Amino acid sequence: xxxxxxxxxxxDELESARARMPILYVEAVPVRVDDNGEVTHVGLLLGIGxxxxxxxxxxxxxxLHHERVRDALLRHLEKDLGPVALPRIPASLQPFTVAExxxxxxxxxxxxxxxxxxxxxYIVPVTGDCRPRxxxxxxxxxxxxxxxxxxxxxxxxxxxxxxxxxALAYVGRIA
Amino acid sequence: xxxxxxxxxxxDELESARARMPILYVEAVPVRVDDNGEVTHVGLLLGIGxxxxxxxxxxxxxxLHHERVRDALLRHLEKDLGPVALPRIPASLQPFTVAExxxxxxxxxxxxxxxxxxxxxYIVPVTGDCRPRxxxxxxxxxxxxxxxxxxxxxxxxxxxxxxxxxALAYVGRIA
Amino acid sequence: xxxxxxxxxxxDELESARARMPILYVEAVPVRVDDNGEVTHVGLLLGIGxxxxxxxxxxxxxxLHHERVRDALLRHLEKDLGPVALPRIPASLQPFTVAExxxxxxxxxxxxxxxxxxxxxYIVPVTGDCRPRxxxxxxxxxxxxxxxxxxxxxxxxxxxxxxxxxALAYVGRIA
Amino acid sequence: xxxxxxxxxxxDELESARARMPILYVEAVPVRVDDNGEVTHVGLLLGIGxxxxxxxxxxxxxxLHHERVRDALLRHLEKDLGPVALPRIPASLQPFTVAExxxxxxxxxxxxxxxxxxxxxYIVPVTGDCRPRxxxxxxxxxxxxxxxxxxxxxxxxxxxxxxxxxALAYVGRIA
Numbered sequence: 001x002x003x004x005x006x007x008x009x010x011x012d013e014l015e016s017a018r019a020r021m022p023i024l025y026v027e028a029v030p031v032r033v034d035d036n037g038e039v040t041h042v043g044l045l046l047g048i049g050x051x052x053x054x055x056x057x058x059x060x061x062x063x064l065h066h067e068r069v070r071d072a073l074l075r076h077l078e079k080d081l082g083p084v085a086l087p088r089i090p091a092s093l094q095p096f097t098v099a100e101x102x103x104x105x106x107x108x109x110x111x112x113x114x115x116x117x118x119x120x121x122y123i124v125p126v127t128g129d130c131r132p133r134x135x136x137x138x139x140x141x142x143x144x145x146x147x148x149x150x151x152x153x154x155x156x157x158x159x160x161x162x163x164x165x166x167a168l169a170y171v172g173r174i175a
Numbered sequence: 176x177x178x179x180x181x182x183x184x185x186x187d188e189l190e191s192a193r194a195r196m197p198i199l200y201v202e203a204v205p206v207r208v209d210d211n212g213e214v215t216h217v218g219l220l221l222g223i224g225x226x227x228x229x230x231x232x233x234x235x236x237x238x239l240h241h242e243r244v245r246d247a248l249l250r251h252l253e254k255d256l257g258p259v260a261l262p263r264i265p266a267s268l269q270p271f272t273v274a275e276x277x278x279x280x281x282x283x284x285x286x287x288x289x290x291x292x293x294x295x296x297y298i299v300p301v302t303g304d305c306r307p308r309x310x311x312x313x314x315x316x317x318x319x320x321x322x323x324x325x326x327x328x329x330x331x332x333x334x335x336x337x338x339x340x341x342a343l344a345y346v347g348r349i350a
Numbered sequence: 351x352x353x354x355x356x357x358x359x360x361x362d363e364l365e366s367a368r369a370r371m372p373i374l375y376v377e378a379v380p381v382r383v384d385d386n387g388e389v390t391h392v393g394l395l396l397g398i399g400x401x402x403x404x405x406x407x408x409x410x411x412x413x414l415h416h417e418r419v420r421d422a423l424l425r426h427l428e429k430d431l432g433p434v435a436l437p438r439i440p441a442s443l444q445p446f447t448v449a450e451x452x453x454x455x456x457x458x459x460x461x462x463x464x465x466x467x468x469x470x471x472y473i474v475p476v477t478g479d480c481r482p483r484x485x486x487x488x489x490x491x492x493x494x495x496x497x498x499x500x501x502x503x504x505x506x507x508x509x510x511x512x513x514x515x516x517a518l519a520y521v522g523r524i525a
Numbered sequence: 526x527x528x529x530x531x532x533x534x535x536x537d538e539l540e541s542a543r544a545r546m547p548i549l550y551v552e553a554v555p556v557r558v559d560d561n562g563e564v565t566h567v568g569l570l571l572g573i574g575x576x577x578x579x580x581x582x583x584x585x586x587x588x589l590h591h592e593r594v595r596d597a598l599l600r601h602l603e604k605d606l607g608p609v610a611l612p613r614i615p616a617s618l619q620p621f622t623v624a625e626x627x628x629x630x631x632x633x634x635x636x637x638x639x640x641x642x643x644x645x646x647y648i649v650p651v652t653g654d655c656r657p658r659x660x661x662x663x664x665x666x667x668x669x670x671x672x673x674x675x676x677x678x679x680x681x682x683x684x685x686x687x688x689x690x691x692a693l694a695y696v697g698r699i700a
Contacts, residue, residue: 109522109524109525165519165524166520166522166524169447169516169519169520169524170516170519170520172447172458172516174459174512174515174516174519175459175512
């Protein structure tokens with residue numbers, strides 16, 4: 001219920017804003033790294049989609065009014081991975097990409113039927129124990145090879161599979 | 176009047192949104208480059224501030240609903256530099272930094288009393304003739320050394336001087 | 351013959367250095383962009399490989415002693431694309447990735463049997479007419495979709511196909 | 526003595542190579558970060574310069590033949606900060622900048638009388654206990670404000686002060 005705190009948006013206000021302006025998001029690709037920093041695994045959240053099928057997704061959420069981007073990243077990582085995931089929020093705010101989700105299909109590879117969202121995307125190494133809460137069933141770790149395969153990425157909603165491949169390219173783990 | 180087109184925000188709606196959520200901006204640092212791509216000059220917009228003094232600023236503006244970041248960049252560059260500036264919008268959306276403007280002083284180096292704005296910042300080489308319109312008096316080109324000097328940056332409103340120094344650092348032109 | 355100028359390396363010295371230390375390279379992915387900066391085409395050099403088959407590659411070459419990275423980029427682009435390609439060398443030296451070519455297979459996705467080369471990789475929009483010289487047969491423009499397809503990338507020697515996919519990911523043009 | 530292992534360069538060979546080609550380096554700016562990833566302190570190595578004065582410098586060193594960039598980073602960090610500094614090598618090899626050191630003054634802001642060196646520069650959070658060995662007297666932590674001040678940066682040899690300011694700009698900690 002964090003997102004309806006007074007001073008932020010009610011559900012109606014959010015609906016109204018969504019129809020009028022781009023909504024700022026952050027997205028995180030949770031990874032395990034070895035001592036040399038190389039990515040060894042990528043974490044994907046499993047959930048149940050509206051049609052009852054299993055979905056895979058990245059950590060994602062809105063930036064609130066008067067919230068810093070790095071605080072929003074930490075909040076959504078804690079929400080999705082639990083309180084002891086120990087995420088390492090990047091020292092620089094330079095994202096590896098900016099993903100633009102449009103309510104209209106085909107403007108970009110990203111799509112969100114609810115809104116026009118613009119998302120700052122970061123790689124976030126996590127070192128602790130991940131215990132998803134909220135809507136997620138589980139967090140599953142994939143090798144970079146598995147994560148890059150169409151079997152994994154093609155099912156991800158809204159273009160998250162494209163964002164995942166961009167993340168893997170950025171860390172040098174696509175073949 | 177571009178920003179009050181139906182489907183976008185009325186002045187009242189913008190005021191309301193500004194009190195409730197972060198507003199997405201783009202900012203561009205216009206530069207002249209030589210044949211090797213090295214920055215030789217930085218362009219700053221001169222204007223008249225609320226108190227009648229001359230102000231220097233960067234190209235800056237909101238991203239509208241259903242507008243791509245690169246289209247917003249081009250629109251604001253054309254608005255501020257005129258139709259024949261020939262800006263070279265970057266091929267990648269990765270910004271050199273993300274600047275967070277808070278209505279409260281001191282949260283970040285950036286400040287905007289009107290709103291919480293989050294700005295994607297890009298270096299944009301321009302090769303054509305710049306003829307500022309709208310509120311700007313003029314566009315003035317500074318050498319990187321001049322642009323980095325406190326005489327220039329300290330007067331820039333809202334932390335634009337910090338953003339300018341970040342831009343100069345990014346292109347290797349601070350000494 | 352530029353690379354045997356006195357002060358630089360003779361062929362024997364180059365062979366000796368290649369066995370002893372990493373050799374610094376630059377690589378450029380030539381692209382066509384539209385007015386909004388979006389990549390519309392990617393240029394690949396066609397050549398004839400040692401076994402007589404057609405090969406596709408990116409612009410690539412050594413950085414010489416006392417040569418700046420941006421001068422090396424321009425020199426290799428002019429060498430491979432001709433004198434009127436009008437490449438736009440980036441204003442910032444931050445590469446989109448660093449590709450490490452090892453003489454041993456499997457250390458990284460990149461491989462060069464001659465040497466350990468470390469390559470700074472850049473996206474370079476070109477606006478002029480490209481007329482390959484030297485060993486290249488031709489420069490061919492591919493759409494991002496074609497360029498990303500395994501038919502194109504799988505044949506590229508030394509891992510250039512991986513670098514090309516990283517470039518496409520960086521400019522938001524992989525699907 | 527790590528750098529004279531058979532298969533690498535003898536002192537004479539290194540001298541010869543330095544006169545003929547650019548030498549690849551890595552540089553790291555050690556930082557302390559808070560839970561949100563924001564840089565709170567920057568670590569500088571204190572040493573004694575050739576003229577007996579105290580010098581401040583960043584972690585810096587060559588990449589060896591057949592050594593990955595991330596392995597070179599870790600090796601130099603362990604050499605300069607000790608075995609329990611627990612550096613977090615970045616997941617992506619994209620450096621925040623590339624610093625070009627020329628034996629001639631004035632080509633770039635960076636200068637190395639011994640050689641033409643090209644350095645990939647990274648921000649590296651360290652979480653453990655730093656115990657400098659080798660030639661360094663000590664590692665001293667500065668606040669970002671102190672680290673950015675001319676008193677600190679102007680004395681740094683070879684342009685390391687410029688690189689430090691670029692690093693601070695990249696993590697949003699210059700004012």
